Amino acid sequence: MFDNALHLERPKTDELVPSRYALRVGEIDVLVVSDGLLSLKTPNLATNADPSEVAAWLDHTFLPPDEMVWPVNVVVVRSGGRTILIDSGLGEQQPDFRRAGRWAQRLQAAGIDLASVTDVVLTHMHFDHVGGLLVDGVRERLRPDVPIHTAAAEAKFWASPDFSTNASMPAWFPDAARSAAARFLTEYGSQLRLFEAEYEVAPGVLVRRTGGHTVGHSVVRLASGGDRLTFLGDAVLPAGFDHPDWHNAFEHDPEDAARVRIGLLQELAATREPLVACHLPFPSLGRVAVAGDAFRFVPAYWEY
Template sequence: MPAITVSRRQALLGTATVAAAAALSGLPPSRTLARAPFAAAQAPYYYRFAHGKMQATVVSDGILPLGDPSGTFLGTSKEEIGKMLTDNFLSTASVVLEQNILVLNTGDRLVLFDTGMGSSQLFGPTPGKMLANLKAAGIDPKDIDAVVATHAHCDHVWGIMSDDGSRNFPNAQIYISQADFDYWTDEAKLAIKEPAFMNAFIAGARKNLLPNRDRLVFVKDGQEFLPGIQAISAPGHTVGHTIYMITSDGKTLAAIGDLTHHQVLLLEKPRIEFAFDTDPKQSANTRVRILDMLAANRIPLIAYHFPWPGVGHVAKQGDGFRYYPTPLQMVLDQKG
C-alpha cells in the first residue's frame, strides 16, 4: 500500500518539522496552540502630530454614512460617480464621510475646530463620539479655550451644547462668521419645507448657537483672530463657510472644513455639486480657487470629511486634483 507509506512518511516528516520548530522556539513539542479570540475594540480614534511649535490632535466624532452617492453628489451621471468610486476601490453602495475634529495646542491655548453631531441620530448611530474621543486623548473639555466653527451645519456645531442645556466647553469663546450665524439661526427659515433637512438644520443651529450669544466672536475674512490662526472666507457650501490658515514656525496648515467633502469625487471633478451646498456653483468656484492656491503653495491641509485622520496635500491632476495623505507620524517629535 504505497499510498499509506507516503502518507505515513509525510506525517512523520511533519511531526519532525513541528518538533524541530518547537525546539528552536524553546517551547515543549506537546504545547497546545492557543486560538486568540477576535478583538472587539478598534485602535484609538485620535491622532497627534506636530505643526511647527504647535501640537495638533485630531479627534473623531465618528463616521457619517451618506448612503447612495447619486443622491448627494449631483451635476453628473450616476454611471460616472460609480466609475470614479470603483476605479478608486471604494464602495458604490454608500459614501461614508469621517468627521476629523482638530484640537490645536498653540502653546498657550487649546483651540477646537468644529464639534461634530452631538447626540443627533440624523445620520444614524455612528456619530457623537467627540467627547469620548477627547477623553481618550487626555483632553478635558473644560480646558478648551476656543471653539472655532467653519460653518453652522449639524456635523460642525451640534456638539457645542449638551442635551441637558449645559455647555460642552464651558470655558470656550466661540468663533464663527456672522453670515453663517445670521443665516442658520434665522427663525423665519424654520418654516422652509424644501430642502427637507432645512428645518432640522435651523433648529439645531439655534439650539447650539443662541445660548452662546454672549460668547460668540464673529471672524472676518483675512483676520488673524487668534495668534497664528487666520480666517479665510470660503463661501458656497454655506454663505459664511470659512477655512482657517494655521501658521507656526514658518509652517502653514489649512483647516479646510467642508471645502471638499470627498477625496475622489470632489477632487477629480471639483465641479460636481454636493446636495448640502447652499450655493453649489459658488461652492465649486471657491473649491477650485482655494485648492489651486493650496496645491501651488504645497500647503498641507486637514479636511474634516476625508478618510481618517484627513491630513495630507492636494496636487493638480488633469482638470482637478489628487489627494496625497501624509504618512502617520508615530514618533511625536518626528521632523518632516
C-alpha cells in the same frame, strides 16, 4: 504637547480603531479627532453629474454604489497658551447616524479637559459641526464665557435660513440643519465672536471666511516658523479632487462652492502645504497635486 503625541499611552477606552492623530506645525500642537462616520446615499456626492459618471468614480475608488461612509473629523489646536476647538462633530449618536457622535468621549480619552478650552472656532453651523456643543453636560464643563468664533455672515444666515439656492438638497436636510442651528444660537448666541473676513484666534491660528458650502463657511490656516497647515472644513469632499466641479447635495450655493473649492485646491497645490478636512478619511492629513484639469489627494504617511 498633547497627551498622545508620542502614541505611548495605553488606550483609555475599549475602542480598537484609531480616533486621534497628533502632529506639530512649527510650535503649534494639532490633534485631529474622529467623531465617527456618517452613512449617506451616494447620489448626494454629485447632483450635477450624470449618474453613470458618479457610478464610474465610485467603482474606480472601490466604494459601494448606493451608500458610503463619510468620516467626521474635528481638530484641536494649542498655540500661545490657548486651546482651541475647531468644530465639534455630530454630538450625540442618533438613530440615523449610529457610527458618529463620539466627539466628547474621544476628547476625554485624549486627555482634553473642556474646562481648559479658551476658544471655539466653527467653520460653519451644520449639525455635524455644532452638535458636540449641544451634548448634555458639555456646556456646563466649558468656561461660561468661552468665545465662539464664526463668520458674521454665517450667524446672519442661520438667524433666518433660506435653502432655496440649492434645490437638490435631500428633503430631510433643511429641517435637521435649521433645528440644530436654532438650538445652538439659543444656547450659545451670547458667546459668539463674529468676524467679517478673517480673524487671528491665537498666534499663527487664522480663521478666514471662504463662503461656498455655506454663506459664512470658513477655513482655518495654521502657520508657525516655516510650517503651514490648512483645515478646509467642508470645502472639499473625497470626490472633490477628481471632480472639483461636482456639486454635493449639502452646499448652499453649489456654483460658489465649486469656485471656492477649485481656488483653495489650486493654492494648496502651488504651495505644497498639507491640509486636513472634515469629511476625508481619518486622519485626513495630506497634500494636493495637480492632475490634468483636476487634482489628486496625496495622503501623508503616518508617523508613530
